[in-house]
Amino acid sequence: MSTTLAKNYRGAGKRNLSGHALSRFFPRKVMHWVVLGFALVVIPLLLAVVSATHFVRQLANDSQITVLEGTQAVRHSRSLGDYLMGMERNARVYQVIGDTSLLDTYHELHLEFEKTASKLLMSESEQHTLAKIAELLSLESEFYAVLRKEPPNSTLAVNSLNKFDDMREIVRGLIDKNSDDIRQRVQELHSYASDAQSILLWEAFMIIPVAMGLGFLIMLRVTGPIKELDKSIHQLGSGDISQRIKVTGPDDIQALAQRLEWLRERLTELADQKRVFLQHISHELKTPMASIREGTGLLKDRIVGPLNEQQEEIADILEKSGLHLQKRIEDLLAFSITDEPKAELELQWVPLSGIIHDVVDDHQLSIRSKDLELVMNLTDMKIHADVEKLTAIVDNLISNAVKFSSESSQLHISESLQNDRLQLDVIDSGPGIHPSECEQVFQPFYQGSTRSSGHLKGTGLGLAIARLYARMHHGEIKALERSGGAHLRLILPVGTPPDQEDEATCIDTSLN
Structure with a gap:
């Protein structure tokens, strides 16, 4: 399979x-999902970085162009003013002294003036400014023509000197205009930088x-x-x-x-095999168990001869133990029928102390053989429970304590009421339960790390069945940590649970 x-x-x-x-x-x-997640997280961030880089580069380029064009325009405008001042000075001196070498100097200044004006024309695109530059060139050309044609200190030449006033006004206007252009471009750059900052912030708020x-x-x-x-x-x-x-x-x-x-399928297969095995072993145990009970009955009936008082007591213990063992075999068979057996509770009011005394009497032979001292603190309180299953719970707790107790030690059994719930504590002086096994000992067929002092090894079902029966009564069994012995505590509700009537109730249970 x-x-x-x-x-x-x-x-x-x-x-x-x-x-x-x-x-x-x-x-x-x-790993592919991890890589995809990394990419989907990183790509938006990369887009934000690319966008920021674009804005910064654009801002840098615009700033560079603004600085370059503005500087050139202002420099050309100021150069025109310098050349104009030099030409005016040469022209006026020429009119006074008539030195022709001054005409050569004026000619050189005239050429530089036209060259600078041409550069300014090429860098300008505004029609009004282009017209002013053209007017400036026209005025200077007209004056230069008069200067070359008319003799020094002539009336026409002297009157033409007034054109320098108009040319100075034009040059001053060009300088102011270029300065205003620079301020306007700087303001535009500030506005662009502010817009870019806002866009980047919005991108960050959206991308993150x-x-x-x-x-x-x-x-x-x-x-x-x-x-x-x-x-x-x-x-x-x-x-x-x-x-x-x-x-x-x-x-x-x-x-x-x-x-x-x-x-899971493999575990299911193993569970099925275990169930079949339990069914088989349960049936196999019934036959020798019947023989043991029959032999015990023959002893009790004195078929083989009379019995003394001690033999009579031993025969009684064998008879009770046989009955209990038969009941355990029947329980084991019931558990093997299905993973979720239905157990019926036959509830009645019963004193827990009476059940404890009966169970202790059943184990008197083992108690005396180990020379155990029983320390019991019991009450007369009654509990609403199934007598057989409650007896099985108490029997498992006490038999487990007797089995693991050291010789000539004490066995404590105490009963108390805590928050409307009955609490039974069984404490032995044996090797105890390791803290890591406090929950595992209630698993079916679990064998703890500690071993009993007896010769017979347990099946590992006792505490599991006890917890099962306790939970059927809406109670619980716990193994408490303790040094120098095991401490098992049974907690049961005193009265009838709210969702359960006084009559027999069918409850779904399982070993787990």
């Missing part, structure tokens, strides 16, 4: 890993939540299947093998889920 399960596991794995047709558009591995949202979605996609896988593992660890394990998600997570499903 295990070979068939392995084949089914491999086949199921192949079918599931093929996936739905739409799954081909999504990552198939956890988007990146975080994408990262959160990817995290859910990855951690969701892992949580389902963890839940399935916890389910198996708690003993629940009835639910099929199916996890959606990346292929590697699904592969792990398939392995867990294969393990």
Whole structure:
């Protein structure tokens, strides 16, 4: 059967890993999802960096152009003013002294003036400014023509000197205009920088939540299947093998889920085998148990001869122990029928102290053989419970304590009422229970690390059955940590639970 399960596991794995047709558009591995999440988080941030770089580069270029053009325009305007001042000075001196060498100097200044004005014309695009420059060139050309044609100190030449006033006014206007242009461009750059800053801030406010949202979605996609896988593992660890394990998600997570499903099927197979074994062994034990009880009955009936007082007491103990053992075999058989047996509680009011005394009497032979001192603190309080199952609980607790107690030690049995719940404490002086095993000792067939001082090894069902019966009564059994012996505590409600009537009630139970 295990070979068939392995084949089914491999086949199921192949079918599931093929996936739905739409799954081909999504990552198939956890690592792929991690890389995708990293990319989806980083890409928006990279876009923000690219956008910021673009704005900074544009701002730098515009600033460079503004500085270059503004500097050139102002320099050319001021150069025109300098050349104009030099030409005016040469012209006026020429009119006074008539030195022709001054005309050569004026000619050189005239050429530089026209050259600078031409550069200014090329850098300007505003029509009004172009007209002013053209007017400036025209005035200077007219004066230069008069200067070359007319003799020094002539009336026309002297009157033409007045054109320098108009030219100075034009040059001053060009300088002011270029300065204003620079201030305006700087203001535009400030405005552009402010707009760029606002855009970058809005991008940051938009991109950061988007990146975080994408990262959160990817995290859910990855951690969701892992949580389902963890839940399935916890389910198996708690003993629940009835639910099929199916996890959606990346292929590697699904592969792990398939392995867990294969393990669950294998555990189910083993549970079935265990149930069959328990059924078989229970039936096999019934025959020798019947012989033991029949032999004990013959002894009690004195068929083989008279018995003295001690032999009579031993025969009584054998008879009671045989009855208890038969009941345990019947319980074991009942548990093996199904994983969730239905147990019927026959509730009645019974004093717990009476049951404790009866159980102690049943174990008197073992108690005397170990020379144990019983220290009991009991009350006359009655409890609403099933007598047989409550007796089985107390018997398991006391027999377990007697079995593990050291010779010539004390065995404490105390009964108390705590918050409307009856509390029974059984404390021995044996090797105790390791703290890591305080919960495991209640698992079926579990054998603790400590061993009893007797010759017979237990089955590991006693405490498991005791807890099962306690929970059927809406109670609990706990193993408390203690140095120098084991401390088991039974907690049961005194009255009838709210959801249970006084009549017999059917309750679903299980060993787990």
